[in-house]
Amino acid sequence: MIGLEEVAKLARVSPATASRALHRPELVALQTRERVEEAAQQLGYRPNVLARSLRTRGSRTIGLIVTDILNPFHATLAKGVQDAAEGQGYTVLMFNSDEQPDKERRALETLQGHLPQGLIVVPTAQTGDNLQIVSGLPVVELDRTSGLEGAHSVLADNVSGAREAVSHLTALGHRRIGMIVGRQDVSTARERLQGYREALAAAGLPYQEALVLPGNHREADGRLAAMQLLSQRERPTALFVGNNEMTVGAVLAARELGLELPRELSVVGFDDSRWAQTLSPALTVVAQPTYELGQIACQWLLSVIGGQPWPDSVRLPTTLIHRSSTSPPLAQPSRHPAGASVP
Amino acid sequence: MIGLEEVAKLARVSPATASRALHRPELVALQTRERVEEAAQQLGYRPNVLARSLRTRGSRTIGLIVTDILNPFHATLAKGVQDAAEGQGYTVLMFNSDEQPDKERRALETLQGHLPQGLIVVPTAQTGDNLQIVSGLPVVELDRTSGLEGAHSVLADNVSGAREAVSHLTALGHRRIGMIVGRQDVSTARERLQGYREALAAAGLPYQEALVLPGNHREADGRLAAMQLLSQRERPTALFVGNNEMTVGAVLAARELGLELPRELSVVGFDDSRWAQTLSPALTVVAQPTYELGQIACQWLLSVIGGQPWPDSVRLPTTLIHRSSTSPPLAQPSRHPAGASVP
DNA sequence: CTGAAAGCGCTAACAT
DNA sequence: ATGTTAGCGCTTTCAG
Numbered sequence: 001m002i003g004l005e006e007v008a009k010l011a012r013v014s015p016a017t018a019s020r021a022l023h024r025p026e027l028v029a030l031q032t033r034e035r036v037e038e039a040a041q042q043l044g045y046r047p048n049v050l051a052r053s054l055r056t057r058g059s060r061t062i063g064l065i066v067t068d069i070l071n072p073f074h075a076t077l078a079k080g081v082q083d084a085a086e087g088q089g090y091t092v093l094m095f096n097s098d099e100q101p102d103k104e105r106r107a108l109e110t111l112q113g114h115l116p117q118g119l120i121v122v123p124t125a126q127t128g129d130n131l132q133i134v135s136g137l138p139v140v141e142l143d144r145t146s147g148l149e150g151a152h153s154v155l156a157d158n159v160s161g162a163r164e165a166v167s168h169l170t171a172l173g174h175r176r177i178g179m180i181v182g183r184q185d186v187s188t189a190r191e192r193l194q195g196y197r198e199a200l201a202a203a204g205l206p207y208q209e210a211l212v213l214p215g216n217h218r219e220a221d222g223r224l225a226a227m228q229l230l231s232q233r234e235r236p237t238a239l240f241v242g243n244n245e246m247t248v249g250a251v252l253a254a255r256e257l258g259l260e261l262p263r264e265l266s267v268v269g270f271d272d273s274r275w276a277q278t279l280s281p282a283l284t285v286v287a288q289p290t291y292e293l294g295q296i297a298c299q300w301l302l303s304v305i306g307g308q309p310w311p312d313s314v315r316l317p318t319t320l321i322h323r324s325s326t327s328p329p330l331a332q333p334s335r336h337p338a339g340a341s342v343p
Numbered sequence: 344m345i346g347l348e349e350v351a352k353l354a355r356v357s358p359a360t361a362s363r364a365l366h367r368p369e370l371v372a373l374q375t376r377e378r379v380e381e382a383a384q385q386l387g388y389r390p391n392v393l394a395r396s397l398r399t400r401g402s403r404t405i406g407l408i409v410t411d412i413l414n415p416f417h418a419t420l421a422k423g424v425q426d427a428a429e430g431q432g433y434t435v436l437m438f439n440s441d442e443q444p445d446k447e448r449r450a451l452e453t454l455q456g457h458l459p460q461g462l463i464v465v466p467t468a469q470t471g472d473n474l475q476i477v478s479g480l481p482v483v484e485l486d487r488t489s490g491l492e493g494a495h496s497v498l499a500d501n502v503s504g505a506r507e508a509v510s511h512l513t514a515l516g517h518r519r520i521g522m523i524v525g526r527q528d529v530s531t532a533r534e535r536l537q538g539y540r541e542a543l544a545a546a547g548l549p550y551q552e553a554l555v556l557p558g559n560h561r562e563a564d565g566r567l568a569a570m571q572l573l574s575q576r577e578r579p580t581a582l583f584v585g586n587n588e589m590t591v592g593a594v595l596a597a598r599e600l601g602l603e604l605p606r607e608l609s610v611v612g613f614d615d616s617r618w619a620q621t622l623s624p625a626l627t628v629v630a631q632p633t634y635e636l637g638q639i640a641c642q643w644l645l646s647v648i649g650g651q652p653w654p655d656s657v658r659l660p661t662t663l664i665h666r667s668s669t670s671p672p673l674a675q676p677s678r679h680p681a682g683a684s685v686p
Numbered sequence: 687c688t689g690a691a692a693g694c695g696c697t698a699a700c701a702t
Numbered sequence: 703a704t705g706t707t708a709g710c711g712c713t714t715t716c717a718g
Contacts, residue, residue, distance in 0.1 A: 001458075003711060014689045019713055029687060049456035050393045050402065051711035054694045059393065069425075075418050082412075082439060091453055094437055096425060110434055113392035115344075248621055275618035278591060346695060357705045362697055372703060394695035397710045 002043045010039040022047070049091075053115060062301060063111040063119040063134075064094045065104060073244055073271055073290055074122065077142060080294020081120055088302050090117075099217070101126030108133040118301040120294075125185045138304045142297045144187045153313050154297040158188050158270075161286040161318030162195025162240070163202075165268045168284070168320060169238045170203035173328045174266060178211045178229040178236035180222055180246050192242045192270060211236055215246050222249025230257055230265070237329035238266035244273050251279060251325075262327040272321060281324035289316045345386045354382040365390070392434075396458060405644060406454040406462040406477075407437045408447060416587055416614050416633055417465065420485060423637020424463055431645050433460075442560070444469030451476040461644045463637075464489075468528045481647045485640045487530045496656050497640040501531050501613075504629040504661030505538025505583070506545075508611045511627070511663060512581045513546035516671045517609060521554045521572040521579035523565055523589050535585045535613060554579055558589050565592025573600055573608070580672035581609035587616050594622060594668075605670040615664060624667035632659045 008018035013032060021028045021036035028036075039045075053059035064081050066074040078094060085092045093114055095107035101124050108130055111119070118138040121127060123146035131139060131148065141153040169177050179196050182189030197207050213229055215221030222241060226249060229236055239254075241247040247269030251261070259265045261281050269276060272287035293316060304310055351361035356375060364371045364379035371379075382388075396402035407424050409417040421437060428435045436457055438450035444467045451473055454462070461481040464470060466489035474482060474491065484496040512520050522539050525532030540550050556572055558564030565584060569592060572579055582597075584590040590612030594604070602608045604624050612619060615630035636659060647653055 001711095004713095005711080015711090016690080016713075017688055020688085023713080027687075032687080046452060046455045048397075048458065048711050050397045050458055051694090052713075054391075054393045054397055054696090055711080055713045057694075069412075069422055070415065070418050072413065072415065072418075075413050075415075079412055079439065086449075091436065091457070093434065096422065106429075109389060112389045114434070115391065115393055248617065251621070274591065275621045278594070278618045279621050280623050344695095347697095348695080358695090359697070359706080360704055363704085366697085370703075375703080391695050394710090395697075397694090397712090398696050398698080400710075 001048070002045045003048070004045070007036065007039045007043055007045050010043065011035040057115065058117060059115045060089060061091045061093055061114055061116045062298070062305075063107075063114075063116040063121075064092050065097055065107050065111075065119070065121045066094070067097050067099045067122050067124060069094075069096050071245065072273055073288075076290040077122070077294040077297075080291040080296075081142075081298040082294075084295045084298035085302070090302065097122075097124050099124055101130065105130045105133065117305050120297050120301055123187075125183075138301060140297045140301045142293060147187070152300070152310050154293055154300060155313070155315055156188075156288045156293060157315040157317050158191035159195040159198070161270065161288070161320070162192040162242075163199045164195075164318070164320045165270070165284075165286045166196050166199030166240050167202065168322075168326065169240065169266060169268065170199060170205065172238075172266065172326060174236075174238040175205060175329075176211065176234065176236040177205075177238045177240060178213070180213055180215050180225040180229070180239065180241045180250060182215065182217050182242045182246070184214070186217075189242055196240060215242075215249075217243055217245055219245045219249040219252075222246025223253045224249070226250035226253035227257070230254065230259065236265075238326070239268070241267065241269050244269060244271040244276070247271075247283065247285075248275065251283070262325050264330060266326040266329070268320075268326060277323075279325075284323045284326045285321050287319045287321050289318075292316060344391070345388045346391070347388070350379065350382045350386055350388050353386065354378040400458070401460060402458045403432060404434045404436055404457055404459045405641070405648075406450075406457075406459040406464075407435050408440050408450050408454075408462070408464045409437070410440050410442045410465050410467060412437075412439050414588065415616055416631075419633040420465070420637040420640075423634040423639075424485075424641040425637075427638045427641035428645070433645065440465075440467050442467055444473060448473045448476065460648050463640050463644055466530075468526075481644060483640045483644045485636060490530070495643070495653050497636055497643060498656070498658055499531075499631045499636060500658040500660050501534035502538040502541070504613065504631070504663070505535040505585075506542045507538075507661070507663045508613070508627075508629045509539050509542035509583050510545065511665075511669065512583065512609060512611065513542060513548065515581075515609065515669060517579075517581040518548060518672075519554065519577065519579040520548075520581045520583060521556070523556055523558050523568040523572070523582065523584045523593060525558065525560050525585045525589070527557070529560075532585055539583060558585075558592075560586055560588055562588045562592040562595075565589025566596045567592070569593035569596035570600070573597065573602065579608075581669070582611070584610065584612050587612060587614040587619070590614075590626065590628075591618065594626070605668050607673060609669040609672070611663075611669060620666075622668075627666045627669045628664050630662045630664050632661075635659060 005015050008015040018036050021033045068074050082092050097104035104124050120140045122143045127146035128148045145153045181193045213225040215225045241250045269285045272285045276283040276285050348358050351358040361379050364376045425435050440447035447467050463483045465486045470489035471491045488496045524536045556568040558568045584593045612628045615628045619626040619628050
């Protein structure tokens with residue numbers, strides 16, 4: 001590998017001057033600088049980032065931990081982060097926690113050794129504890145919060161997004177609206193549930209436990225929960241599903257049960273995706289500014305690394321995209337007074 | 344940050360011994376080793392990878408460049424690579440080329456400075472040239488080949504996959520089979536086209552230029568190409584589409600034209616995906632062992648880094664997955680001798 | 687404005 | 703089996 005010393009030799013200066021010429025041009029005579037630049041060019045010099053980092057204790061590297069790179073939502077977050085980092089000459093070390101606190105911990109340990117200057121993390125349930133590993137490092141929580149006090153985060157406005165989705169359903173006349181909700185130790189799931197409750201309240205509808213089923217964020221969980229919800233004697237006429245993967249499962253379950261969307265069942269999902277658009281009927285969804293979330297988180301982090309104070313935490317707005325999976329409910333067979341259905 | 348020196352002090356040994364105890368346990372007395380390990384544990388010591396890499400000229404880092412992390416196919420490749428690397432204690436530096444040779448070049452330059460020990464790359468059109476930047480580095484080409492002589496690659500068996508797909512169509516009785524094919528400077532596109540030709544030949548069908556339209560791998564390209572193919576006076580009864588993104592476009596185009604799948608048009612895509620399964624009708628596709636491609640590429644690379652000789656290049660088999668987007672063609676209105684349709 | 691020298695944290699020779 | 707010493711490539715005092 002071509003080193004700075006060889007460049008210096010060719011330019012007939014000391015390594016120190018060569019270094020300055022390349023990195024602090026203003027400290028060096030124009031003429032000398034040009035000689036060095038030419039020499040570097042000619043030899044195809046590439047600075048050894050490791051040596052530089054070791055010396056300056058600044059690696060121009062940041063860490064990124066997402067929970068599932070195979071989920072297009074996370075892939076998009078990652079791209080937002082990467083693009084922003086690259087624009088500023090930072091390299092991203094990306095890891096996958098697969099929602100497992102253990103993998104997250106290992107990722108943090110590995111990361112640590114690379115002397116990152118900052119970290120962007122989509123938290124798991126244990127992130128609060130795990131972050132001790134990198135104490136002192138500037139951290140941005142992305143998409144969710146770990147609940148750690150004083151944490152800085154870039155999030156979507158989940159409450160409002162969910163409220164809008166469910167209000168859309170109540171406005172259409174739905175009165176039995178089921179929800180498939182994520183694990184309550186994940187902040188997005190809690191917030192979306194809250195939005196659901198608020199929208200029900202606003203429409204004067206009661207909150208019914210039986211209509212809210214939990215799922216572990218995966219397609220299979222969504223399918224299972226939907227099966228249960230839709231097999232109830234008085235089944236919901238609409239479903240609000242708390243994340244993208246579970247929405248697939250819910251739609252597949254509806255198909256299996258022979259329910260026609262949206263005539264017999266309206267569905268709104270959270271987070272837009274390719275298949276939400278290609279599905280027939282195309283899904284009505286709460287879209288998140290995913291790429292921007294990643295991008296802003298990274299810009300934030302880099303500004304803090306650059307010495308700026310922490311900006312206030314941000315909630316980016318969501319957008320309800322009306323497509324074809326929602327419509328007014330079928331006229332229900334009129335009901336007798338509650339509980340009177342036993343012959 | 345806790346350094347080796349402090350560990351050494353606490354364990355009352357020299358830094359060198361501490362280093363050995365941690366990294367070459369067999370060179371050190373059991374008792375000493377335990378003291379060092381305990382000290383390290385107690386102080387929460389994390390080795391500074393940068394310093395180690397600088398000294399040993401071995402960073403335990405490999406580079407990965409994919410062309411589009413938002414494409415689930417590439418995300419899956421990446422996960423295969425990452426999982427395999429992590430298993431062996433290697434860290435992956437991942438970059439996106441977005442199919443742009445320029446971004447690929449910049450990624451390589453950045454990578455270079457981090458002294459990676461190997462590289463896995465999904466090539467773009469200029470990879471052959473760009474790789475000069477990291478000459479001497481072990482490189483595995485993944486999914487595609489750059490055409491560079493002596494390159495090592497881990498690929499899917501595209502020719503055979505395409506042949507199988509198109510043979511499936513000919514077996515169903517299709518005789519006008521269109522293909523939407525990728526850019527011919529990408530090896531997968533060339534190979535899939537060849538498979539298409541072979542299958543036609545095997546069925547005694549002529550190869551017709553008018554039935555083969557190029558696209559630039561994106562959804563929009565697929566849509567456009569399909570629009571053209573399906574607007575021909577004597578339109579194809581089946582379509583074979585050369586990659587996953589373009590298949591979405593093609594299906595959407597068919598919908599826009601009011602064509603019912605599979606009755607009026609059969610479609611086979613290359614590469615399976617979430618939406619290929621959720622689409623109705625669910626798509627018949629040539630599935631690739633995507634995760635395994637990434638995994639094997641990484642295992643390969645690491646074995647070479649470890650001093651093993653290069654294994655022979657590999658072609659992993661594809662699988663035709665029959666779903667609901669293919670069926671025998673409609674009985675065509677019988678045709679008069681060619682070209683006689685002007686009144 | 688430029689050079690000499692020291693040192694970031696670690697490990698590999700070379701001693702003992 | 704352990705300590706001593708040197709140096710990976712770079713940047714940064716400190717002198718000139």
